[in-house]
Amino acid sequence: VFQSIAGGNTVIGKSDLQPTLKALKDRLMTKKVAEEIAEKLCESVAASLEGKKLGSFTSISSTVQAAMEEAILRILTPGRSIDILRDVYAAKERERPYVIVFVGVNGVGKSTNLAKVAYWLLQHDLSVTLAACDTFRSGAVEQLRTHARRLQIPIFEKGYERDPAVVAKQAIQEATRTKSDVVLVDTAGRMQDNEPLMRALSKLINVNSPDLVVFVGEALVGNDAVDQLTQFNQKLADLSAVPAARLIDGILLSKFDTVDDKVGAALSMVYVSGAPIMFVGCGQSYTDLKKLNVKSIVNTLLK
Amino acid sequence: MVLAQLGGSISRALAQMSNATVIDEKVLNDCLNEISRALLQSDVQFKMVRDMQTNIKRIVNLEALAAGTNKRRIMQQAVFTELCNMLDPGKPSFTPKKGKPSVVMFVGLQGSGKTTTCTKYAYYHQRKGFKPALVCADTFRAGAFDQLKQNATKAKIPFYGSYMESDPVKIAVEGVERFKKENCDLIIVDTSGRHKQEAALFEEMRQVSEATKPDLVIFVMDSSIGQAAFDQAQAFKQSVSVGAVIITKMDGHAKGGGALSAVAATKSPVIFIGTGEHIDEFEVFDVKPFLLQKLSEGSFTLRLMY
Ligand SMILES: Nc1nc2c(ncn2[C@@H]2O[C@H](COP(=O)(O)OP(=O)(O)OP(=O)(O)O)[C@@H](O)[C@H]2O)c(=O)[nH]1
Ligand SMILES: Nc1nc2c(ncn2[C@@H]2O[C@H](COP(=O)(O)OP(=O)(O)OP(=O)(O)O)[C@@H](O)[C@H]2O)c(=O)[nH]1
Ligand SMILES: [Mg+2]
Ligand SMILES: [Mg+2]
Numbered sequence: 293v294f295q296s297i298a299g300g301n302t303v304i305g306k307s308d309l310q311p312t313l314k315a316l317k318d319r320l321m322t323k324k325v326a327e328e329i330a331e332k333l334c335e336s337v338a339a340s341l342e343g344k345k346l347g348s349f350t351s352i353s354s355t356v357q358a359a360m361e362e363a364i365l366r367i368l369t370p371g372r373s374i375d376i377l378r379d380v381y382a383a384k385e386r387e388r389p390y391v392i393v394f395v396g397v398n399g400v401g402k403s404t405n406l407a408k409v410a411y412w413l414l415q416h417d418l419s420v421t422l423a424a425c426d427t428f429r430s431g432a433v434e435q436l437r438t439h440a441r442r443l444q445i446p447i448f449e450k451g452y453e454r455d456p457a458v459v460a461k462q463a464i465q466e467a468t469r470t471k472s473d474v475v476l477v478d479t480a481g482r483m484q485d486n487e488p489l490m491r492a493l494s495k496l497i498n499v500n501s502p503d504l505v506v507f508v509g510e511a512l513v514g515n516d517a518v519d520q521l522t523q524f525n526q527k528l529a530d531l532s533a534v535p536a537a538r539l540i541d542g543i544l545l546s547k548f549d550t551v552d553d554k555v556g557a558a559l560s561m562v563y564v565s566g567a568p569i570m571f572v573g574c575g576q577s578y579t580d581l582k583k584l585n586v587k588s589i590v591n592t593l594l595k
Numbered sequence: 596m597v598l599a600q601l602g603g604s605i606s607r608a609l610a611q612m613s614n615a616t617v618i619d620e621k622v623l624n625d626c627l628n629e630i631s632r633a634l635l636q637s638d639v640q641f642k643m644v645r646d647m648q649t650n651i652k653r654i655v656n657l658e659a660l661a662a663g664t665n666k667r668r669i670m671q672q673a674v675f676t677e678l679c680n681m682l683d684p685g686k687p688s689f690t691p692k693k694g695k696p697s698v699v700m701f702v703g704l705q706g707s708g709k710t711t712t713c714t715k716y717a718y719y720h721q722r723k724g725f726k727p728a729l730v731c732a733d734t735f736r737a738g739a740f741d742q743l744k745q746n747a748t749k750a751k752i753p754f755y756g757s758y759m760e761s762d763p764v765k766i767a768v769e770g771v772e773r774f775k776k777e778n779c780d781l782i783i784v785d786t787s788g789r790h791k792q793e794a795a796l797f798e799e800m801r802q803v804s805e806a807t808k809p810d811l812v813i814f815v816m817d818s819s820i821g822q823a824a825f826d827q828a829q830a831f832k833q834s835v836s837v838g839a840v841i842i843t844k845m846d847g848h849a850k851g852g853g854a855l856s857a858v859a860a861t862k863s864p865v866i867f868i869g870t871g872e873h874i875d876e877f878e879v880f881d882v883k884p885f886l887l888q889k890l891s892e893g894s895f896t897l898r899l900m901y
Contacts, residue, residue, distance in 0.1 A: 398872065435742070483848070552792070554823045556821075
């Protein structure tokens with residue numbers, strides 16, 4: 293015990309790390325980090341520490357904790373960042389609207405958070421058009437119409453049972469004509485392994501080459517988060533009719549207000565996709581949209 | 596879903612156990628750890644996994660004392676029983692009777708599938724000869740009434756709702772009264788999605804329940820939900836008398852363990868599962884055959900049991 297506190301010249305071995313890492317992995321999992329990701333994180337922390345000298349007056353557990361904190365911070369701080377407002381202005385210069393497509397599985401909050409993003413853009417004095425491209429689910433068009441009315445912005449809609457790729461195309465044309473700065477495209481929810489529906493989504497994206505494809509994932513999701521994102525990317529790549537398929541650019545993490553300290557989905561989603569979390573949905577009104585607070589996620593996970 | 600993979604893991608773990616010449620504490624622990632890992636990977640609540648591990652260990656050790664018993668078989672049976680207990684509290688839920696008016700209220704988290712499932716449930720009973728009706732007491736979500744209306748119209752089921760009224764309690768009461776007069780025997784009340792962190796939303800649900808006096812409250816849950824499921828389900832149970840559960844989106848890839856834990860929190864049986872967005876993608880749920888079938892997809896055979 294004395295040695296592990298006063299350390300100094302102790303070389304860290306695998307067996308020293310095991311108990312601490314095991315406990316840490318369990319903690320991450322109680323916070324809903326997907327099992328395989330908790331495992332991988334622990335492996336990478338172990339690899340980074342093994343054979344290193346333990347600093348004086350530090351214990352194994354605090355060394356591991358610090359390494360883990362750093363590893364998580366690294367994952368959550370995106371390598372590529374996306375500045376939507378800057379990109380919208382750039383598109384504006386070229387006299388075309390900036391197009392964002394919202395995708396995800398059923399019921400995660402695509403349409404609601406699309407409306408929140410519209411509100412956020414309006415706050416920045418940009419003009420927004422909504423494109424009602426969920427032409428499948430009952431009430432989807434009326435849902436978007438209600439948001440358009442409340443926000444007093446135009447909506448492009450063609451009712452139900454139309455090809456959403458075509459509706460999106462027409463919406464973008466219309467927005468170009470009316471000089472709208474941004475088009476927000478709502479799509480129907482779909483299961484990641486539903487091939488016909490994923491193919492249709494791939495078509496919508498490839499036909500319209502949007503500036504941004506946002507994956508909406510709910511914070512409530514468990515280990516399935518990993519599969520949802522991997523499969524969405526995989527299917528968009530595999531089912532694409534064009535060679536350079538577009539994949540997911542960024543993530544909107546919804547329903548963050550419903551999970552207490554079980555915030556692990558954030559980590560799992562970024563880890564598997566490498567895409568940054570661009571927004572966090574934290575409620576059911578227009579103002580409930582935030583930026584990700586990386587520090588607070590790390591603290592919650594390791595608390 | 597979870598159980599297929601779980602079946603595989605359990606079989607592997609058990610096979611390893613029977614390869615061992617002597618089954619001692621270590622072999623047993625290895626086997627249990629392997630099973631626990633499979634459960635955790637499927638989002639089964641951390642604490643429940645631990646409890647299950649303890650329970651199994653107790654059963655196995657106790658029974659192992661009896662001479663000549665097969666540990667492997669006992670393990671298999673113990674796992675199966677534990678899973679069954681999680682999904683089925685042993686008391687059947689209220690079932691509506693034809694010709695006798697019942698009110699069934701749907702509750703759940705946002706986007707879990709309540710509105711879709713309401714119509715599926717109505718349609719299922721309509722085909723069995725019931726006279727169902729749908730009441731839209733969701734005055735919050737944009738487009739909620741249109742959604743229910745379009746679904747109901749497609750299925751030719753009478754519906755009630757309002758674009759103007761903002762009080763869900765008022766609509767629920769009016770709708771229920773109206774359909775009772777019209778001699779509907781299955782009146783289904785759809786409500787807004789809500790979560791435990793917002794007390795006002797739970798209070799509203801309690802009021803709708805108090806005003807309509809449902810014979811059955813059904814908690815609708817998404818199969819992809821993670822470990823937050825348990826706390827949420829428990830909170831619903833504490834606010835209204837949840838009597839049954841429907842798990843939706845079983846056509847997805849979700850492993851379903853979060854849902855599994857949450858079911859345990861409601862102490863209510865799963866009565867149906869949703870397997871798609873269409874109205875007929877809906878199945879009666881029967882715990883034992885379901886478990887056996889799912890587990891056997893992962894080659895977990897229970898031939899030893901019978
Ligand atoms: N608490 C909470 N609820 C949310 C949030 N975002 C969306 N919701 C709710 O989640 C439910 C589903 O939202 P939608 O926007 O309709 O989800 P969707 O992904 O468009 O659904 P589909 O189009 O049917 O696949 C609604 O009740 C929303 O109010 C959030 O950040 N927090
Ligand atoms: N794939 C699949 N999708 C489903 C299933 N059940 C519901 N959905 C979809 O899930 C999404 C949300 O369903 P809703 O019925 O609107 O959910 P809700 O609980 O009423 O949502 P709120 O009223 O906003 O809380 C919709 O896109 C549905 O089509 C199912 O069993 N399988
Ligand atoms: Mg939608
Ligand atoms: Mg609903």
